[in-house]
Amino acid sequence: xxxxxxxxxxxxxxxxxxxxLDCVYExxxxxxxxxxxxxxxxxxxxxxxxxxxxxxxxxxxxxYSWNFQxxxxxxxxxxxxxxxxxxxxxxxxxxxxxxxxxxxxxxxGQGTILTVHP
Amino acid sequence: xxxxxxxxxxxxTATGQRVTLRCSPRSGDLSxxxxxxxxxxxLQFLIQYYNGEERAKGNILERFSAQQxxxxxxxxxxxxxxxxxxxxxxxASSVGTGQGTDTQYFGPxxxxxxx
Numbered sequence: 214x215x216x217x218x219x220x221x222x223x224x225x226x227x228x229x230x231x232x233x234l235d236c237v238y239e240x241x242x243x244x245x246x247x248x249x250x251x252x253x254x255x256x257x258x259x260x261x262x263x264x265x266x267x268x269x270x271x272x273x274x275x276x277y278s279w280n281f282q283x284x285x286x287x288x289x290x291x292x293x294x295x296x297x298x299x300x301x302x303x304x305x306x307x308x309x310x311x312x313x314x315x316x317x318x319x320x321x322g323q324g325t326i327l328t329v330h331p
Numbered sequence: 332x333x334x335x336x337x338x339x340x341x342x343x344t345a346t347g348q349r350v351t352l353r354c355s356p357r358s359g360d361l362s363x364x365x366x367x368x369x370x371x372x373x374l375q376f377l378i379q380y381y382n383g384e385e386r387a388k389g390n391i392l393e394r395f396s397a398q399q400x401x402x403x404x405x406x407x408x409x410x411x412x413x414x415x416x417x418x419x420x421x422x423a424s425s426v427g428t429g430q431g432t433d434t435q436y437f438g439p440x441x442x443x444x445x446x
Contacts, residue, residue: 246432257333258421258437265432304374308429317362317429318387321374 215240217307219322226295227330234290234325236305242266247281247288248306248319258304264288295329302326334358335438337422343444349410352441356403356424362386363405364425364435365397369418380405381428412445419443 216239226232238247249261262272264281272279276296280289292299306319334357344350356363365377376389380399391397394412399405409416419442423435 248434250437255439256419256442257439258423259333260434260436263432263434317364317379317381317425317433317435318376318389319364319366319374319435320376323373 215242215245215307215309215320217305217320217322219303219305219325221325222323223326223328225328225330228297229294230329231291231293232295232327232329234292234303234305234327236288236290236322238286238288238305238307240307240309242309244309246308248308249279249288249290250304250306250321252302252304252324254301261290292327295327297329297331300327300329333436333438335422335424335436337420337438337441339441340439341442341444343446344412345446346412346414348412348445349408350412350443352407352409352420352422352443354405354407354422354424354438356405356422357436360424360426360436361403362425362427362429362433362435363399363403364423364429365391365405365407366421366423366437367418368421368440369415374421377407379429386428409443414445417443417445 245266251259302324305322336355361382377391379387397407419440423437425433427433
């Protein structure tokens with residue numbers, strides 16, 4: 214069975230600090246897809262990024278960067294120079310390519326609550 | 332705005348009642364997914380429909396059912412409601428079947444409160 218663990222329940226930082234959100238996953242498949250979603254206080258789930266298991270290139274998008282390491286089954290997310298608007302719950306999720314009848318099913322971690330103070 | 336719409340935004344009802352949640356996917360998306368978010372269970376996958384047919388099932392209770400109509404909108408029916416069914420119900424949609432590089436885009440959710 215697949216599993217996603219976000220060990221950090223809550224993180225609190227001051228504006229302009231860098232912050233890294235950890236995500237560790239378990240899967241038996243050799244091909245899988247990892248996602249990060251953001252849930253701001255308004256409640257909707259916003260897609261941030263998708264990574265394929267066969268592409269370990271790390272990615273930077275503005276103040277966001279992602280570090281995918283297959284050897285440690287981790288897909289960490291860093292926000293550089295955090296801002297108050299980054300305050301949200303961040304979810305890591307896993308989708309398996311050959312999950313039997315579970316095609317398309319996303320398995321989510323428990324989420325990390327990020328609070329950025331001014 | 333993801334392009335996925337859900338109605339109603341809030342729903343308050345009593346135990347034992349039945350409610351229907353509605354979802355319209357993004358234009359061009361054929362798959363619709365339903366998820367439940369509660370404090371104790373987190374975000375849980377319920378069910379997926381692709382082009383009108385059930386594609387995958389998760390931890391969906393027998394009291395819950397869903398369908399996808401020819402115009403691709405979907406409804407989630409919750410019956411014999413219990414206090415524990417109070418949660419935020421999300422609908423998501425994607426272009427394909429959910430395999431591979433398909434990305435799910437989520438609607439704003441329906442908050443269900445059972446009193």
